Amino acid sequence: GAVVSQHPSWVICKSGTSVKIECRSLDFQATTMFWYRQFPKQSLMLMATSNEGSKATYEQGVEKDKFLINHASLTLSTLTVTSAHPEDSSFYICSARGTGIDSNEKLFFGSGTQLSVL
Amino acid sequence: QKEVEQDPGPLSVPEGAIVSLNCTYSNSAFQYFMWYRQYSRKGPELLMYTYSSGNKEDGRFTAQVDKSSKYISLFIRDSQPSDSATYLCAMKGAGSYQLTFGKGTKLSVIP
Numbered sequence: 001g002a003v004v005s006q007h008p009s010w011v012i013c014k015s016g017t018s019v020k021i022e023c024r025s026l027d028f029q030a031t032t033m034f035w036y037r038q039f040p041k042q043s044l045m046l047m048a049t050s051n052e053g054s055k056a057t058y059e060q061g062v063e064k065d066k067f068l069i070n071h072a073s074l075t076l077s078t079l080t081v082t083s084a085h086p087e088d089s090s091f092y093i094c095s096a097r098g099t100g101i102d103s104n105e106k107l108f109f110g111s112g113t114q115l116s117v118l
Numbered sequence: 119q120k121e122v123e124q125d126p127g128p129l130s131v132p133e134g135a136i137v138s139l140n141c142t143y144s145n146s147a148f149q150y151f152m153w154y155r156q157y158s159r160k161g162p163e164l165l166m167y168t169y170s171s172g173n174k175e176d177g178r179f180t181a182q183v184d185k186s187s188k189y190i191s192l193f194i195r196d197s198q199p200s201d202s203a204t205y206l207c208a209m210k211g212a213g214s215y216q217l218t219f220g221k222g223t224k225l226s227v228i229p
Contacts (some may be wrong), residue, residue, distance in 0.1 A: 049211055091159065109154075
């Protein structure tokens with residue numbers, strides 16, 4: 001399957017600081033990337049969908065000014081959690097779909113980033 | 119009623135057992151069905167992908183879809199300790215790339 005790399009895998013930060021998470025498609029061009037959040041023992045909740053070169057579409061209840069998403073190239077999307085607070089502590093996962101892989105109906109996930117805000 | 123229901127478990131089985139994992143859904147627009155395996159603090163890994171009613175087999179894994187009952191299953195034969203993980207069902211409608219996930223079932227295979 002296609003490879004999606006997510007970095008960092010773990011980050012601890014102080015309340016009020018900003019954290020950037022990177023998501024890269026390594027062997028295909030990701031036309032669309034998705035950002036999810038997963039709380040302990042809960043399912044993945046879609047936060048936003050981003051298409052390369054355009055603004056992200058946020059799900060209801062997700063603050064677009066707090067969770068900044070940039071998808072400037074076909075292989076890289078970033079999620080920046082601005083002014084992070086302890087309630088933002090969660091497991092963040094990106095996924096990507098693209099062209100040129102075995103099926104553009106399939107989504108491939110990054111390895112996730114555990115964010116802990118002190 | 120949630121769109122996708124999945125028993126969170128935990129489910130504990132002895133090594134070599136057949137495991138049955140299930141999800142039900144309410145949205146008849148869902149046409150594509152997936153099973154993902156997620157190890158602790160890792161991203162989900164796609165195991166099975168189906169889009170028609172019936173069975174699809176891949177090694178020790180069999181995915182089953184019954185669209186009339188809105189019910190999907192994943193069977194794991196000859197379960198191994200390395201199969202211990204959380205299994206998530208996911209589904210989406212035609213022409214959509216947004217997945218709706220179940221809560222996941224935590225499976226432990228005891229040696």
